[in-house]
Structures are given as structure tokens and as C-alpha cells.
Amino acid sequence: MSYNSAVSIEELEAEALKFSPKERARLAGRLLESLESLSPEENARVWAEEAQARAQALDAGKLPSRPADVVLREARSLL
Numbered sequence: 001m002s003y004n005s006a007v008s009i010e011e012l013e014a015e016a017l018k019f020s021p022k023e024r025a026r027l028a029g030r031l032l033e034s035l036e037s038l039s040p041e042e043n044a045r046v047w048a049e050e051a052q053a054r055a056q057a058l059d060a061g062k063l064p065s066r067p068a069d070v071v072l073r074e075a076r077s078l079l
Contacts (some may be wrong), residue, residue, distance in 0.1 A: 016027060038046065057063045 016024065019027065035043070035046075054063065058065060
């Protein structure tokens with residue numbers, strides 16, 4: 001279920017990014033807490049929707065990408 005508002009998610013994000021780091025951390029914590037009450041089914045649905053949106057954005061060239069071997073090499077160097 002989504003919330004109908006006169007403010008778009010993009011506008012809300014832009015406003016939230018104007019907050020101080022402390023305020024953003026507080027907001028992020030509250031948002032994460034709100035997700036803890038989701039049922040397992042709703043949690044799976046939300047993550048599936050997010051994964052699909054990210055895949056579409058990646059396919060459309062709207063997200064940066066890096067070769068897996070580069071990412072893995074960098075990760076291994078940090079171990």
C-alpha cells in the first residue's frame with residue numbers, strides 16, 4: 001500500500017538530503033525500524049520490487065556498474 005501525497009518521493013528525498021547528518025541518521029533509523037514490522041511475505045514482496053526496479057535501472061543505463069572481477073578483487077584485498 002502506498003501513501004498518496006502531494007509530495008513526490010523524489011521531492012521528499014531532496015528535502016531529507018538537506019538535513020544535517022545527525023538528522024538524516026535519525027530519519028534513516030526510524031525508516032529502518034518501520035520495516036521491521038513487515039510480514040515475511042510483505043518483506044519478500046518489497047525486496048523483489050526493489051530488485052526488479054534496480055535491474056531495470058541498470059539495464060536502462062541509469063545506474064553505474066563495475067565488472068564483477070574488479071569488485072571481487074577489491075573485496076579480497078580488504079580481507
